[in-house]
Amino acid sequence: MAISEEQLNTIRTALDASARPLFFFDDDCDGTTSFVQLYRYKKDGRGIPVKANPKVGAQYVRKVEENSPDLVIILDKPLVDEEFLDAVKTPIIWLDHHEPVDTSRWKHVRYYNPRVNDDTDNRPTTHWAFAISGGPLWLAVVGSAADWHIPDHLEQFKKEYGDLLPPQYATVQDLLFHPDSGIGKLVKVINFNLKDTVSETMKSVKVLTRIESPYEILKQTTPKGKYLYKKYARLAKKYNALLERAKTAYKRDDPLLIFTYTDDQMSMTSDLSNELLYLFPDKLIMVARNHNGELKYSLRSAGNIAIPPVLEKAFTELDGYGGGHTYACGACIKVAQNPRFVEIIREAL
Numbered sequence: 233m234a235i236s237e238e239q240l241n242t243i244r245t246a247l248d249a250s251a252r253p254l255f256f257f258d259d260d261c262d263g264t265t266s267f268v269q270l271y272r273y274k275k276d277g278r279g280i281p282v283k284a285n286p287k288v289g290a291q292y293v294r295k296v297e298e299n300s301p302d303l304v305i306i307l308d309k310p311l312v313d314e315e316f317l318d319a320v321k322t323p324i325i326w327l328d329h330h331e332p333v334d335t336s337r338w339k340h341v342r343y344y345n346p347r348v349n350d351d352t353d354n355r356p357t358t359h360w361a362f363a364i365s366g367g368p369l370w371l372a373v374v375g376s377a378a379d380w381h382i383p384d385h386l387e388q389f390k391k392e393y394g395d396l397l398p399p400q401y402a403t404v405q406d407l408l409f410h411p412d413s414g415i416g417k418l419v420k421v422i423n424f425n426l427k428d429t430v431s432e433t434m435k436s437v438k439v440l441t442r443i444e445s446p447y448e449i450l451k452q453t454t455p456k457g458k459y460l461y462k463k464y465a466r467l468a469k470k471y472n473a474l475l476e477r478a479k480t481a482y483k484r485d486d487p488l489l490i491f492t493y494t495d496d497q498m499s500m501t502s503d504l505s506n507e508l509l510y511l512f513p514d515k516l517i518m519v520a521r522n523h524n525g526e527l528k529y530s531l532r533s534a535g536n537i538a539i540p541p542v543l544e545k546a547f548t549e550l551d552g553y554g555g556g557h558t559y560a561c562g563a564c565i566k567v568a569q570n571p572r573f574v575e576i577i578r579e580a581l
């Protein structure tokens with residue numbers, strides 16, 4: 233195990249000893265299910281979703297001051313602003329699985345990332361949160377699948393929730409996008425509930441911490457489950473319409489599938505690009521939302537193209553930024569520079 237049993241015990245012990253933990257978590261399914269598991273284990277503390285930025289920025293120092301926690305826990309965020317680490321004097325536990333960061337300068341920061349010891353182990357944050365908290369199992373499975381990992385505990389999950397698996401599955405994409413996958417539906421329910429203002433997101437996350445069974449949501453058997461399902465269904469309508477439009481961007485002879493749309497409110501590029509990749513696995517999927525003169529891309533490839541080096545190449549020439557995992561990245565580029573951006577990517581293929 234690339235985060236050792238001893239390290240996991242250290243995190244658990246720190247959580248046990250804390251009276252007022254403050255959690256900052258990535259506002260995706262992995263980050264959120266990580267938070268919910270640890271919060272349910274602790275039965276105390278506060279959680280703040282960190283939105284729209286891979287970095288925990290210096291503006292979150294204020295949140296620490298407002299809450300005066302005795303422990304800060306950062307979940308599933310690849311980056312934290314140095315200013316934040318300098319300013320926050322409270323002990324910080326930072327649990328992540330992206331590119332490892334050297335935090336040795338900050339004595340009050342304990343950094344946990346499976347890739348530090350084994351670069352091939354990038355199991356999701358929710359996997360480690362499960363190892364610390366003991367569950368609920370279904371949240372760990374849903375969170376892991378959402379981060380493109382076949383969950384380690386799938387067999388155990390199958391015994392309890394067999395009907396939430398598709399009749400046949402070989403890959404994690406089948407778990408996510410097979411029309412009969414309850415896991416995939418739950419990923420969408422959680423993701424769509426996170427696509428709103430911080431206060432609306434927090435309402436949903438609070439409700440999620442009180443859900444005992446995934447069937448409450450899927451079968452809408454309780455008011456809490458109904459609440460989450462309703463919010464999901466509203467966005468699902470919009471999402472499905474965009475997906476249908478995106479499918480028409482498919483060109484047989486083009487290695488790229490590019491789809492851009494304009495929306496000032498919320499991003500669905502990540503979800504759309506994932507599903508498009510399932511439908512068109514031989515393409516490099518590029519889905520962008522046009523917002524404030526910038527295109528915010530989600531890029532996906534099925535494993536034939538490593539995306540970060542391609543982006544690096546683009547951003548040595550162009551302004552903008554991007555990065556992420558080997559086969560799943562985000563990128564941002566000014567609309568005016570987009571033609572050249574696409575051209576560079578085409579040349580790199």
Ligand SMILES: [Mn+2]
Nearest residue numbers: 262308357379
């Ligand atoms: Mn993650």
